[in-house]
Amino acid sequence: MAAPEETTARPLEHDSAAALPFETHDTGALYVTGEHIAVAGERSLATGPLGSTILRVATPAVASMLLMTVFASVDAFWVGTRIGSAGLAAVTAAVFWIWLIVSIAEMVSVGLTAVAARRRGEGRPAEAARVAGDALALTLALGAAVAVLGLAILPRLFALMGTPPDVTLLGARYLGTYLIGAPLIFGFFVVDAAFRAAGDTRTPFLLLSTSVVATLVLDPVLILGLLGAPTLGIRGAAIATLATRGIVFVIGLVLLRRRAMIRFGAPRAHAMKSILRVGLPTATTGVAFALIYVVITRIATPFGTPALAA
Template sequence: MALPAVIANLLMTAFHNVDTFWIGRSLGADALAAVTGAIFWVWLVISIGEMVSIGLDAVAARRHGERRPQDAARTVSDGFMLALLLGAAIAIATPFLMSWLFTMLGTNASVSTIGREYLGTYFLGMPLIFGFFAVDAAFRAKGDTRTPLWILAVTTILALVLDPLLIRGWGPFPAMGVRGAAMATLVPRGLGCLAGVLILKRRGMIAWTLPRWSVLATILRVGAPAAATGIVFSFIYVLLTRITTQFGTPALAALGLGFRMESVIYVASVGYGRCGGGYRGAESGGRG
């Protein structure tokens, strides 16, 4: 069960590393530094999405373990709607946060301007990113880590193709710079989210109902400690970025490269950890 999850995380890391290559090669050190600073805020916000993912995984896995597939399907619907609502709240707040976020990083005017373009585009797509997390959690809760791997593999290939086309421009594709880098992530994730929902519906693993507030509260309660951990850990990198900017743009760009290399080891361990909930749910028989 763990191996597909590890491979999925490594695929995402591979894309981000290729993304870093195209940004640095095509747009220069300022753009690479801007995306480096922005990505630490992305990581922090994604921790909020992981709150839904982890909570949904645990609650839905328990319903499967109790042999209550219909209730599990309703729980997936609850979690998916919660993910969309949280993602939409972040997207709505984005225009009001941009200046403050880069003031916190202490980046220069050029880097901050480029970073706002990237981060502003990325945060507007948060409903798609959070929705994809919920879809992934729904499969894991049933003990299925292969289906999300296939979805991610296809969408990653699409992202790898779109990345240079949207950053540099070619034929009908305009050169969008760092906005293109963000779009190369968001478009495949959105398609992956839609494909995952259709597969869940076809398998009877999601049942659209009005959100149940008690279930939403349980998902948040279970996922909140993990989210808090992720937020604190991410904020450490925000502070590190603020320190690094004192040594100039090349130093911040180098920090981003180091972070990408570090993430290869990190995401492998996360992949093993994520499959635990689905395994416990599938094997518990209702005892959990």
């Protein structure tokens, strides 16, 4: 009778970003049992009722998208009611260029979400954290480059839309201030993506909620010069946006560090290429979408400032 073959452990060969069955352990270690990979302290996304899991992940994500809409409307409300139609038209025109800037930021955040989630699915949370660090270095560099280039061609951006002189002046103040803080905006997108890659949509929602509430308070203070603050007008609206995004960016970064979800080291070209390869199609679509609205603005400009503001 032949002796039974001795079984030897083999490395897992998963090569996809698909979720694997997780179990929660409280020892702070990584467990591999058969085909199950368990990362300590993480809630499972692959076990339990499907409906409740979808709701748990999707509800904060949907709420975050709604908050982004509110966030974009806050500046428009205060500028439109306190500065007038020229100010509202300036914000409207600037927002289309901001959409383009955000599309570039999403190139990194979308790529990070995919690559880091895949590393976690492979049972390599430390590598996922390292990729997040690479993504942060990449996005801060991109944010700085966008800021420098955008400020250099700022007058031409509004010339392309043919905006009236008063709208161009206000729009340049608003967009120019926003561009100075572009690295903060880019950084926040990476922080958001790092949490989502781990299946955590609640923390980004709370961070964005904090940012929206803070903007609701800071906008009138900085635009109108309340509570002893200087009266900054339309520039104050942009500063309020940057200040609140910067605050939640730092808070999110601290939380990622405490949870060992981001690690820093020398930037790795291969990791950055993987991120860009995934995120580039999304960025291309977003840039095209923004440019379409730039063209629409050019068409609407001859009808006057009220039409542009609308």
